[in-house]
Amino acid sequence: MGEAHEDPVVDLRLDLAHSARIYDWLLGGRTHFAADREAGRRILSAFPAAGEAARMNRAFMHRAVAHLAREGLTQFLDIGTGIPTSPNLHEIVQGISPAARVVYTDNDPVVLAHAAALLRGRPEGRTAYVQADVTVAGSVLEAPRLHATLDLRRPVALTLNALLHFVPDDGRDRAHAVVEDLKAALPGGSALVITHGTSDFSPLAMGRVTDVLARAGTPLQLRGVAEFRRFFDGWELLEPGVTLAHRWRPGRPEDPGRPTAAEAVCYAAIARKP
Incomplete structure (x- = not known):
């Protein structure tokens, strides 16, 4: 009789807070645990506008991918997906272009457990x-499932929403190196x-x-703004360039008093590769 092989056991470490699940809690989602809720409450105590800032970031993502889908992009690679919160990216873009292809990636096993919600596309x-x-070098770009879904010889919309501030540089400028590797793999x-x-x-407050x-x-x-702008080096920024998330082509006239920059605390931009 052959030796039985079992899938490796994954320790979800639900006793530790995770950024994706804290973000879900701030958005009013349901996929979080005691450690995530406690960290979320501490964040709100330190920065009461955190929930609103998370919602502004999410709303920007919706506007950004809708804009790109209307511009004709039909392939999307979303890195740092987080817990599914409807409408998800694929719901937005496939509502505009039903044949659009979307690959989500994340490093949280709990997100994998909810992947079925992400896969209900058109x-x-x-x-x-x-x-x-x-x-981890190659873990995204060399994934067989990515290549089975996307054709990297054709234009791809790469989205890195609220992810890179969780990539510390550790004296090596890691975040910019990661982005440059991803940019180099994508065509004009x-x-x-x-x-x-x-x-x-x-x-x-952010401290x-x-x-x-x-x-x-x-x-x-x-x-800061200069470090953020560097992520787009060599690519052409779309108007209005680097701005706060809620100020990037807002869908309705902005209330001049709310939110303030101190409440938004999130830069946003879109660029195209020449």
């Missing part, structure tokens, strides 16, 4: 999920969508948030 298109860590006409937390407008996440075992590296 029958004309394709959706797939890859469990991978963007900081591709798009890059990034949102990123900053302490430029609310340094004391407290950084401390909360550090105690929860999740390092946070906020970056």
Whole structure:
């Protein structure tokens, strides 16, 4: 009789807070655990506008991918997907282009457990999920499921929403190196969508948030506008360029008093590869 082989046991470590599940809690989702809720409450205590900032980031993502789908992009690679929260990226883009293909990636096994919700796309298109860590060389770009779904010889919209501030540099400028590797793998006409937390407008509150996440075992590296702009080097920024997430082509006239920059604390931009 042959030797039985079992799938490796994955320790979900639900006793530790995870950024994807904290974000889900801030958005009012249901996929989070006690450690995530406790970290979320501490973040709100340090920065009461955190929930609104998360919602502004999410709303920007919806506008960004809808814009790119209307511009004709039909392939999307979303890295750092997080817990599914409807409408998901594929629901937005396949509502505009039913044949669009979407690959989601994340490094949280809990996200994998909810991947079925991500894979309910339009029958004309394709959706797939890859469990991978963007900081591990090749784990995303060499994944067979990615290549079975996307054709990297054709333009791809790469979205990195609220992800890169969880990639500390550790003295090696890791976040920019990761983005440059991803950019180099994509052909002309591709798009890059990034949102990123900053302490430029609310340094004391964001310093407290950084401390909360550090105690929860999740390092946070906020970056200023110059560091954020570097992610797009060599690509052409779409108007209005680098701005706060809620100010990137808002869908309705902006209330001049709300939200303030100190409440938004998240840069956003889209660029195209020449």
